[in-house]
Amino acid sequence: MHSLKLNEEACTRCRKCVDTCFVNALKWDTSIPKGAPVLAYPADCQICCYCEKLCPTQALEIIPDWASKYIPRTLSNAKGW
Amino acid sequence: MAQLDSLGKVLSADILIVGGGISGLTAAITAKETDPSLDVLLVDKAVASKGYAGMAGRTAGLLSFVTGEDDPEDFVTYNLKEIGCYLNDQVLLRDMAHCSRRITEQLATWGVEILHNEKGKIDYAKWPFPWGTAAIDPDMCLNMSDHAKKLGVRFMDHIAVVDLLKQGERVIGAVGFEVQNGEFHIFKCSTVILANGSQNYDITLLWCGTGNGLATAWRAGAEMRNAEFGCMCDFARVDPKGWLYYGVHGGAHIAHDHLQNAKGENVSEKYRPGLHSSMDPVAANAWLQEFKLGNAPISVDASIFSHPAFFKFHPKALDQMHREAVKANFPMGQPYQVVPGFIGELGCVRVNHQMATTVPGLFAVGNVAGSGSARGGAVPTPPAKIHGTGILNALFMGSKGGPAAALHAKTVKSFGPGADLDPAQVQALKTRILAPMERQGSLTAHELIH
Ligand SMILES: Cc1cc2nc3c(=O)[nH]c(=O)nc-3n(C[C@H](O)[C@H](O)[C@H](O)COP(=O)(O)OP(=O)(O)OC[C@H]3O[C@@H](n4cnc5c(N)ncnc54)[C@H](O)[C@@H]3O)c2cc1C
Ligand code: SF4
Numbered sequence: 001m002h003s004l005k006l007n008e009e010a011c012t013r014c015r016k017c018v019d020t021c022f023v024n025a026l027k028w029d030t031s032i033p034k035g036a037p038v039l040a041y042p043a044d045c046q047i048c049c050y051c052e053k054l055c056p057t058q059a060l061e062i063i064p065d066w067a068s069k070y071i072p073r074t075l076s077n078a079k080g081w
Numbered sequence: 082m083a084q085l086d087s088l089g090k091v092l093s094a095d096i097l098i099v100g101g102g103i104s105g106l107t108a109a110i111t112a113k114e115t116d117p118s119l120d121v122l123l124v125d126k127a128v129a130s131k132g133y134a135g136m137a138g139r140t141a142g143l144l145s146f147v148t149g150e151d152d153p154e155d156f157v158t159y160n161l162k163e164i165g166c167y168l169n170d171q172v173l174l175r176d177m178a179h180c181s182r183r184i185t186e187q188l189a190t191w192g193v194e195i196l197h198n199e200k201g202k203i204d205y206a207k208w209p210f211p212w213g214t215a216a217i218d219p220d221m222c223l224n225m226s227d228h229a230k231k232l233g234v235r236f237m238d239h240i241a242v243v244d245l246l247k248q249g250e251r252v253i254g255a256v257g258f259e260v261q262n263g264e265f266h267i268f269k270c271s272t273v274i275l276a277n278g279s280q281n282y283d284i285t286l287l288w289c290g291t292g293n294g295l296a297t298a299w300r301a302g303a304e305m306r307n308a309e310f311g312c313m314c315d316f317a318r319v320d321p322k323g324w325l326y327y328g329v330h331g332g333a334h335i336a337h338d339h340l341q342n343a344k345g346e347n348v349s350e351k352y353r354p355g356l357h358s359s360m361d362p363v364a365a366n367a368w369l370q371e372f373k374l375g376n377a378p379i380s381v382d383a384s385i386f387s388h389p390a391f392f393k394f395h396p397k398a399l400d401q402m403h404r405e406a407v408k409a410n411f412p413m414g415q416p417y418q419v420v421p422g423f424i425g426e427l428g429c430v431r432v433n434h435q436m437a438t439t440v441p442g443l444f445a446v447g448n449v450a451g452s453g454s455a456r457g458g459a460v461p462t463p464p465a466k467i468h469g470t471g472i473l474n475a476l477f478m479g480s481k482g483g484p485a486a487a488l489h490a491k492t493v494k495s496f497g498p499g500a501d502l503d504p505a506q507v508q509a510l511k512t513r514i515l516a517p518m519e520r521q522g523s524l525t526a527h528e529l530i531h
């Protein structure tokens with residue numbers, strides 16, 4: 001599934017990435033001391049790259065997993081294919 | 082009110098707008114312009130107050146409009162004959178043709194940038210359609226939300242509205258919840274504008290409307306129209322691993338007119354000459370026939386992107402598309418193989434020429450009522466899949482629905498304080514809406530779909 005790679009040092013904890021996500025796939029993880037963005041709903045991520053683009057320090061990267069998406073998986077599950 | 086308070090956070094407004102993409106923001110601005118004394122509250126499950134909500138920021142930034150050198154009647158005729166199979170509401174279609182230029186020019190006063198030429202005029206391509214297509218800043222919602230705030234529109238972020246409250250036939254409020262902490266919210270308002278997008282969830286990336294606005298309207302008893310036109314096909318790019326990429330990630334949106342077979346022959350020209358608004362069964366059949374003749378793979382001639390008459394994009398849109406293409410392993414500058422795929426977009430809430438639904442007090446604008454407006458005829462939302470009409474559709478419908486909703490709210494207000502909300506009705510909806518939180522071991526939405 002799609003994932004998020006965070007450069008801990010570069011992240012300023014501004015939370016802009018969470019605000020910019022139009023499908024609420026990103027959440028702010030409060031379980032670690034400084035907090036961090038987390039791709040809480042990876043299946044909802046649209047690979048729009050908006051969070052990456054607007055991060056003021058280029059601290060995050062969205063890594064798509066195309067194998068988890070789209071027809072091949074569905075077709076391989078379907079009968080007759 | 083004490084009982085209501087115990088059920089959730091109670092808020093009131095004259096007009097509640099659900100959804101802060103292009104259409105919701107347009108409705109908010111034009112409602113306020115119509116009557117600044119009205120209290121307009123815009124809620125979105127994403128962050129609309131900063132302009133990040135909706136599909137606008139993820140678009141290709143192409144805006145279609147009828148330019149000064151075009152005859153609006155040509156736009157009407159093209160839509161009727163080439164796109165809508167004569168099933169269009171011609172009055173609404175003509176209205177849009179005639180006011181699209183005004184809408185486009187007005188955007189500058191809302192702070193939205195459209196690329197201009199050196200003569201200071203809007204720069205547009207007259208190709209491949211017989212009207213203009215200009216490049217618009219895909220961050221237009223940032224400017225529009227700033228403008229709306231200046232006019233006094235109130236915003237609440239991370240609020241998902243689920244159902245409407247009614248007294249008899251009339252809408253008197255809505256209920257929903259805060260998406261991050263689950264807090265239940267109760268809205269008292271005489272007028273609701275649904276601007277919360279279409280249904281196309283998990284079919285094509287970026288086209289990600291969950292259709293919950295349609296469900297809200299349906300449960301409130303609103304009539305639907307043209308739901309049968311919610312599906313269509315489009316080409317998808319297939320990579321060597323057999324993975325399919327649709328839409329912007331696929332770069333296959335213009336494929337239908339530029340297909341070539343393994344022999345290098347122009348398949349589109351052979352089966353469906355000329356330029357077309359979208360894929361249709363003839364184009365799908367062209368692919369199939371060539372496949373049967375042993376002429377596969379069928380690919381797209383990527384040189385089309387460097388055609389001098391091709392649309393110009395806003396630099397921000399180009400940057401956005403480039404990032405997405407890189408993520409999707411797009412073979413830049415190379416021909417790429419395509420197969421007929423599926424794309425669907427449903428927006429079937431029935432609205433009249435003022436964007437009023439069949440439920441008194443309920444209006445719907447933008448994608449949620451795209452095909453329900455019947456403006457586009459036999460096509461899915463946004464009508465139709467012609468480059469640049471999604472934004473125009475959202476702007477047009479928003480600028481019709483905002484003023485009409487304002488007049489409605491003003492009239493209701495003149496009759497005195499609105500109807501009291503019924504705590505029993507709110508309680509019943511709250512129980513139903515929050516029921517999934519109580520269930521153990523149920524399916525996720527993704528598991529249900531696949
Ligand atoms: C990748 C892509 C490229 C495109 N390119 C172009 C183009 O170049 N030109 C063009 O004209 N059109 C284009 N379009 C289409 C165009 O972007 C859309 O038609 C238009 O933005 C729709 O606006 P809208 O306001 O109707 O809906 P949306 O932008 O979908 O807004 C709906 C809003 O409602 C919110 N919402 C949903 N449900 C709820 C709820 N229950 N409670 C609260 N809020 C809710 C959502 O968070 C969202 O902000 C493109 C679309 C995509 C996805
Ligand atoms: S936008 Fe960038 S810097 Fe800010 S919280 Fe997100 S990752 Fe960190």
Ligand code: SF4
Nearest residue numbers: 021045046048049051
């Ligand atoms: S890529 Fe887009 S959808 Fe995915 S987390 Fe970032 S902003 Fe959200």
